[in-house]
Amino acid sequence: GLQPCRVLSIQSHVVRGYVGNKSATFPLQVLGFEVDSINSVQFSNHTGYAHWKGQVLTAEELNVLYEGIKLNKVNHYDYILTGYCRDQSFLEMVVDIIQGLKKANPSLIYVCDPVMGDHGAMYVPEHLLPVYKDKVVPLANILTPNQFEAELLTGRKINTEEDAVEVMDLLHKMGPETVVLTSTDIPSKNGDQFLVALGSHKIVKPDGTKTNQKIYMDIPKVDAVFVGTGDLFAAMLLAWTHYHPKDLKMACEKTVSVMHHVIKRTITYANEMAGPGKRPSPAQLELRMVQSKADIENPAIIVEAKII
Ligand code: ADP
Ligand code: PLP
Ligand code: ZN
Structure with a gap:
């Protein structure tokens, strides 16, 4: 149509590297989306480096930016995307904005990465959990927790595929x-070289009854810790569910395939820069985003999602 598909993305900005908006904006633009970004923080680099410095946007400053958008009557969005947030009043202002945007466009789709922690540890204040449970998740249309975040939100532990389905x-x-459970510790039947991810979406069957269709994916593991990958995953799931709205299997296969190509390019470069036998530094492990433009636009499919 004449109107471009417009995304409001409220996430971190870093001067150097790729997390938050830096991880989401370029790939969404490459895939044809207009991206309006609000930077929830502006840091020199992500917090995994030896040093980091910068500024944090307050809830009031966030509201001022939104007011400006509203005054000009350009508060019409097709999608809103949110990620890492470490302040309760900021998160509550995000909730207010989403409610306002949903009023302006009832078919607005909210893609929420409920970033709270990983591998048993919370890295946001604990009092954010009830805000996510009671206010944020109820507004979300697409949710991308990792295993730990899904467990926090539901109060249920995941040990098996059956547990994941229930959660x-x-x-x-x-x-x-x-x-979509973006990563779990569920052991893969194909061995420990794979990371298990699962997805579920509400569908209407041909006979008219409603059900939740579940999919399972084995993702080839790369032996390194990447930063910004969760943010890229959520952005790519937004894009590919937009282009394949009734086909979560295809959307997940494309999302995970983009992830794989970006990560492969990144680790190859990082190892080369670090030299033989050396562990790459956080700077060397920054995602090779610009170099991956062609893979983002047209990812060769490297995983087959199974409908379970
Ligand atoms: P989260 O903890 O929020 O799920 P991650 O960054 O750990 O975020 O994972 C998001 C996605 O990034 C995974 O689904 C996978 O596609 C990719 N990913 C991250 N780290 C790795 C890795 N070491 N090897 C392979 N894929 C990875
Ligand atoms: N935003 C900032 C400022 C960060 O420092 C980080 C991680 O260090 C992230 C976001 C999240 O990155 P990821 O997508 O790996 O969860
Ligand atoms: Zn995450």
Whole structure:
């Protein structure tokens, strides 16, 4: 149509490297989206470096930016995307903005990465959990928790595929039509070289009845810790569910394939820069985003998602 598909992305900005908006904006633009970005923080670099410095946007400053957008009557968005947030009043202002945007466009899709922690540890203040549970997740249309975040939100531990299926059903009951567990510790039947991810979305079967369709994915593991990958995942899931709205299997295959190509390019470069036998530094492990433009636009599919 004449109107471009417009995304409001409220995430971190870093001067050097790729997390938050730096991880989401370029790939979304490459895939044809107009991206309006609000930088929730502006840091020199991500917090995994030896040093980091910068500024944090307050809830009031966030509101001022939104007021400006509203005054000009350009507060019409097709998508809103949010990620890492470490302040309660900021998160509550984000909730107010989403409610306002949903009023302006009832078919607005909210893609929420409920960033709270990983591998058993929270890295945001604990009092954010009830805000996510009671206010944020109920507004979300697409939710991308990792295993730990899904466990926090539902109060249920995930040890098996069956547990994951139950947890995703509980998350649906909280609001979102689409849920993707971006990474889990569930052992893969194909061995420990694979990372298990699962997805679920509400569908209407040919006979008219409703069900939650579940998908399973084995993602080839790369032996390094990447930063900004969760943010890239959520952005790519937004894009590929937009282009394949009724086909979560295809959307996830494309999302995970983009991830794989970017990560492969990144680790190859990082190892080369570090030299033989040396562990790459955080700076060397920054995602090779610009170099991956062609893979983002047209990812060769490297995983087959299974409908379970
Ligand atoms: P989160 O903890 O929020 O799920 P991650 O960054 O750990 O975020 O994972 C998001 C996605 O990034 C995974 O689904 C996977 O596609 C990719 N990814 C991250 N780290 C790795 C890795 N070491 N090897 C392979 N894929 C990875
Ligand atoms: N935003 C900032 C400022 C960060 O420092 C980080 C991680 O260090 C992130 C976001 C999240 O990155 P990821 O996508 O790996 O969860
Ligand atoms: Zn995450």
